[in-house]
Amino acid sequence: xxxxxRRETIAFGVAVGAVTLLSPALAFAKADDAQALIxxxxxxxxxxxxxxxxxxxxxxxxxxxxxxxxxxxxxxxKDSYVKRVIVVAEGNPRPEVxxxxxxxxxxVAEASTRMRMAKTQNIIAVAEMSDGTYHMAKxxxxxxxxxxxx
Amino acid sequence: xxxxxxxxxxAPKNAKKGDVVEIKTLISHKMETGLRKDKEGNKIPRNIxxxxxxxxxxxxxxxxxxxxxxxxxxxxxxxxxxEKSGEFEFIWKDDKGETYTKKSKLTVN
Numbered sequence: 001x002x003x004x005x006r007r008e009t010i011a012f013g014v015a016v017g018a019v020t021l022l023s024p025a026l027a028f029a030k031a032d033d034a035q036a037l038i039x040x041x042x043x044x045x046x047x048x049x050x051x052x053x054x055x056x057x058x059x060x061x062x063x064x065x066x067x068x069x070x071x072x073x074x075x076x077x078k079d080s081y082v083k084r085v086i087v088v089a090e091g092n093p094r095p096e097v098x099x100x101x102x103x104x105x106x107x108v109a110e111a112s113t114r115m116r117m118a119k120t121q122n123i124i125a126v127a128e129m130s131d132g133t134y135h136m137a138k139x140x141x142x143x144x145x146x147x148x149x150x
Numbered sequence: 151x152x153x154x155x156x157x158x159x160x161a162p163k164n165a166k167k168g169d170v171v172e173i174k175t176l177i178s179h180k181m182e183t184g185l186r187k188d189k190e191g192n193k194i195p196r197n198i199x200x201x202x203x204x205x206x207x208x209x210x211x212x213x214x215x216x217x218x219x220x221x222x223x224x225x226x227x228x229x230x231x232x233e234k235s236g237e238f239e240f241i242w243k244d245d246k247g248e249t250y251t252k253k254s255k256l257t258v259n
Contacts, residue, residue: 076231094217094218097217098214098215103212106228106231107171108229110228112226112228113220113227
């Protein structure tokens with residue numbers, strides 16, 4: 001049984017304290033990253049909840065491939081259409097997931113894909129409309145086996 | 151051995167004017183995120199399909215800016231309004247600057 005010097009014990013205590021202080025900051029940093037990305041997308045405007053539907057399973061069994069689809073209410077006419085939709089993951093190593101760029105030729109503002117989720121977290125979709133307004137939807141998806149590789 | 155990315159498209163050949171048709175696309179690709187490490191602990195460099203573009207008769211109608219959080223073998227399903235006959239061109243671009251394409255004709259009556 002090794003016995004630690006006083007110096008080693010104090011150093012250890014400082015290290016544990018530092019990590020404890022850092023951990024909640026790291027957790028919040030991820031949600032902040034997601035919010036910063038959204039703010040960049042909207043030019044600082046706050047998106048309003050509604051018009052956007054984010055379809056995802058309540059529980060994703062495999063974080064490597066989670067179905068995700070977005071749908072935005074819009075006539076998709078030349079005068080009123082969805083320009084783009086950004087999807088953001090609050091708890092992934094990086095928040096960006098994809099940006100869908102639509103035109104009136106899309107007919108409906110809908111798209112489906114499959115995404116990677118590192119763990120249970122909120123996924124947010126923000127739509128930019130041709131009139132300069134922003135709408136959003138958010139949902140929590142539980143993940144049983146995370147999928148960010150390695 | 152990595153095979154060249156293979157794109158696959160499921161799109162209708164015929165539609166009535168004004169119909170909204172559904173298109174499904176898939177391309178085989180590892181979508182290496184850049185976060186994984188190999189057995190020696192070295193980071194495996196990022197290599198993903200980063201853009202998917204759909205053109206109809208040369209005009210861009212839909213596209214996706216893709217980040218590493220999109221799963222391997224990227225799958226996209228989306229819609230198109232059938233207004234006139236023409237040809238779709240589906241384009242995938244990866245980090246290395248490679249481009250993969252597939253075409254599909256649509257007859258609208």
